[in-house]
Amino acid sequence: MNRRRLVLxxxxxxxxxxxxxxxTLLDVLHDELGLADVRYGCGEGVCGTxxxxxxxxxxxxxxxxxxxAAGRPVTTLRGLMGPGETLHPLQECFLRRGAxxxxxxxxxxxxxxxxxxRRRGRASREEIRYALVGNLCRCTGxxxxxxxxxxxxxxxxxxxxxxxx
Amino acid sequence: MVAPAFEYVAxxxxxxxxxxxxxxxxxxxxxxxGQSLMPMLNLRLAHPELLIxxxxxxxxxxxxxxxxxxxxxxxxxxxxxxxxxxxxxxPLLAAAVRHVGNVRVRNRGTVGGSLAxxxxxxxxxxxxxxxxxxxxxxxxGGDRTLPASELFIGYWTTALAESEIITDVLIxxxxxxxxxxxxxxxxxxxxxxxxxxxxxxELDEEADTIAAARVALAGVADRVMLAGPDxxxxxxxxxxxxxxxxxxxxxxxxxxxxxxxxxxxxxAAGAAAALIAGGLDPVDDVHASGExxxxxxxxxxxxxxREAYARATGAVA
Numbered sequence: 001m002n003r004r005r006l007v008l009x010x011x012x013x014x015x016x017x018x019x020x021x022x023x024t025l026l027d028v029l030h031d032e033l034g035l036a037d038v039r040y041g042c043g044e045g046v047c048g049t050x051x052x053x054x055x056x057x058x059x060x061x062x063x064x065x066x067x068x069a070a071g072r073p074v075t076t077l078r079g080l081m082g083p084g085e086t087l088h089p090l091q092e093c094f095l096r097r098g099a100x101x102x103x104x105x106x107x108x109x110x111x112x113x114x115x116x117x118r119r120r121g122r123a124s125r126e127e128i129r130y131a132l133v134g135n136l137c138r139c140t141g142x143x144x145x146x147x148x149x150x151x152x153x154x155x156x157x158x159x160x161x162x163x164x165x
Numbered sequence: 166m167v168a169p170a171f172e173y174v175a176x177x178x179x180x181x182x183x184x185x186x187x188x189x190x191x192x193x194x195x196x197x198x199g200q201s202l203m204p205m206l207n208l209r210l211a212h213p214e215l216l217i218x219x220x221x222x223x224x225x226x227x228x229x230x231x232x233x234x235x236x237x238x239x240x241x242x243x244x245x246x247x248x249x250x251x252x253x254x255x256p257l258l259a260a261a262v263r264h265v266g267n268v269r270v271r272n273r274g275t276v277g278g279s280l281a282x283x284x285x286x287x288x289x290x291x292x293x294x295x296x297x298x299x300x301x302x303x304x305x306g307g308d309r310t311l312p313a314s315e316l317f318i319g320y321w322t323t324a325l326a327e328s329e330i331i332t333d334v335l336i337x338x339x340x341x342x343x344x345x346x347x348x349x350x351x352x353x354x355x356x357x358x359x360x361x362x363x364x365x366x367e368l369d370e371e372a373d374t375i376a377a378a379r380v381a382l383a384g385v386a387d388r389v390m391l392a393g394p395d396x397x398x399x400x401x402x403x404x405x406x407x408x409x410x411x412x413x414x415x416x417x418x419x420x421x422x423x424x425x426x427x428x429x430x431x432x433a434a435g436a437a438a439a440l441i442a443g444g445l446d447p448v449d450d451v452h453a454s455g456e457x458x459x460x461x462x463x464x465x466x467x468x469x470x471r472e473a474y475a476r477a478t479g480a481v482a
Contacts, residue, residue: 021173021216024203043166043207045200045270046355060269063203065196067173068218112268133354134267 006070010035011079019066026050026061029076037077037107041136048135051108052076058115077107080114090114090152099148101139108135113149122157125150168206175218179303179332182219187305187328189215195330196220197239197278200270219330227251229338236334238277242266245276245289254338255296257345257363261288264349264358277331280316283323283388286358288349290317290389294381295345295363298336304329317388342368342376344477346469349383350461352452359453360384360461364469366400368477375400375433375474380466385447385458392466396440403433405474434474438466 003018010033017032029038029052041049043062050061053075080088087095090110100106109132116123116131123131128149137145173196176182186193192214196202205211225237227250234254236245245251245262252259265271265279265288279289280300292298293313300311304326316323325331339345349361361383369376378400380392442463447455475481 020170022168022170022206024168024207027167044204045266048267048269051269057272058269059272060200060203062207063199063269063273065173065199065203065216065218067175068220115268130354131268134269 004067006067008033008066008069008074009071010074011076017066021065021067023066024062025052025054025059025064025066025069025074028066029061029074035076035078039104039107041104046134046136047105048108048112048132049105051111051135053079053111053115056115058112075111077110080110088114089155090117090149093148093152093155094145097144097148097151099140099144105135105137105139109137109145109149113152117149117153117156121153123149123153128153166207166209168203169209169212171206171213172215173218174215175220176222178222179219179330182217182222182330183303183305183328185215185217186330189217190327193217195278195281197281198241198274199278200266200274201278201282201284223332229254232338234336234338236276236336238275238331238333240276240334242271242274242276242279242289243268246271255292255336256339257296257347257365258289258292258336260345261292261347261349261361261363264288264347264351264355264361267355276334280313280334281323281325281331283317283319283321284357285320285386285388286361286384287389288347288358288361288363288383291361291363291381291383292347293334293336294389294391295365295379296336297379298334300331301333301335302326302329303332308332310335314391317390320387322388340367342370342477344368344473344475344481346472346476348465348469348472350465357452358384360447360458360465362462362465362469364466364473366470366473366477368474369402373478374402374404377401378437378470378473380437380441380469382441382445382462382466385445385462392437392441393444396444397437399436399440400433400470405432405434405471432471434467434470437470438463441466 008015029035039049041047045060045063051058052061094100194213196216196218223239227248228235242262242265298313301308318324344366346364350359363381365379367377378397383389442459447458449455
């Protein structure tokens with residue numbers, strides 16, 4: 001199998017990588033680009049720890065090939081942070097509410113929840129639960145995660161453009 | 166685990182994909198949304214030598230033509246869930262897709278891929294059967310149309326020829342005197358169905374009696390399947406009570422008339438459900454015993470028929 005050259009557009013920067021056709025986007029982001037915020041959990045698309053935004057939509061990094069992402073914008077958790085690594089408001093909500101313990105699931109939780117709030121604004125607790133059903137957390141029991149997302153969704157609904165910057 | 170090595174080619178159109186598939190033979194697989202195939206690769210349950218990516222082969226959106234809702238094979242589950250035409254003309258499918266995977270799976274998974282994968286617990290497959298859908302398959306010799314009822318032939322196996330690809334799914338648009346229901350039992354939201362039932366009920370032009378009904382089942386055999394029409398003849402001319410209140414037909418809701426407390430009462434829906442369940446022999450597995458599945462078929466089918474009936478009469482939205 002021959003490696004092929006791709007340009008991946010990740011968090012606003014272009015990266016030239018050489019990949020096998022069978023390399024997943026997760027493999028390349030984590031192993032080649034050193035993005036520790038994209039994580040291998042189950043390899044089956046059920047746990048959500050490898051969540052990234054592709055063309056702005058959450059996808060399973062483990063279920064898409066790196067070659068399929070060539071030239072398309074990819075955002076990982078890190079891509080949400082501001083200059084000087086300032087936290088995204090949703091991350092602030094997670095911190096304030098104690099919604100992270102070991103932190104392994106947090107990037108996937110944040111990206112999936114952000115997509116929900118961008119689409120739905122002030123989402124109900126039921127909508128949040130439904131959106132996060134594919135993101136597993138083994139520490140928190142989920143309550144604090146739901147609290148954090150709910151707080152962020154309320155903030156988002158109160159800002160003119162629907163999303164706190 | 167890590168997927169076995171394979172080669173990859175992106176097809177620019179279905180004709181090119183069919184050609185590549187014909188050349189690749191046994192060793193080639195079509196990659197659509199990848200939400201079933203990629204897990205199988207990661208778990209090393211599949212070992213293709215070539216993946217033919219059709220994601221760039223087609224960018225059509227759902228449309229309606231000649232009384233059919235036309236779903237291009239690459240229509241993502243999220244589109245099924247949200248698209249106005251799908252919600253209006255096949256609300257059954259839009260409702261059923263809520264049970265498919267999670268938000269990321271629905272962003273990538275496709276209607277054609279789901280049908281071609283032929284999982285015996287498929288929500289989309291059971292809806293295709295209940296609605297009398299057809300698929301258009303393209304092969305080296307051109308297109309042919311195949312009823313969904315002839316598509317599924319066993320575990321993850323379809324009647325598609327080796328170098329055929331589903332390009333379209335055609336679903337007859339819903340009619341005014343028609344009602345639908347989708348019922349599913351899972352232990353955790355987004356799991357594979359233990360049992361799912363998709364029902365469509367059509368009323369007589371004049372009276373509120375049943376003229377026709379179709380019931381499709383998932384999770385009870387080696388494929389999604391339609392209940393035999395002979396098992397539904399008792400519904401013809403019947404009226405059903407107890408379907409009021411969507412999703413409220415569980416224990417504790419009594420409904421009206423002779424239906425008893427939820428589950429399968431002794432009306433025509435209960436009788437049909439018992440007949441259907443009695444003819445099944447689901448296997449035991451780690452998720453549920455065959456006996457439990459049979460019981461679920463009886464309860465969920467009766468619920469589905471009553472809710473579909475209530476929708477057809479306009480009693481339930």
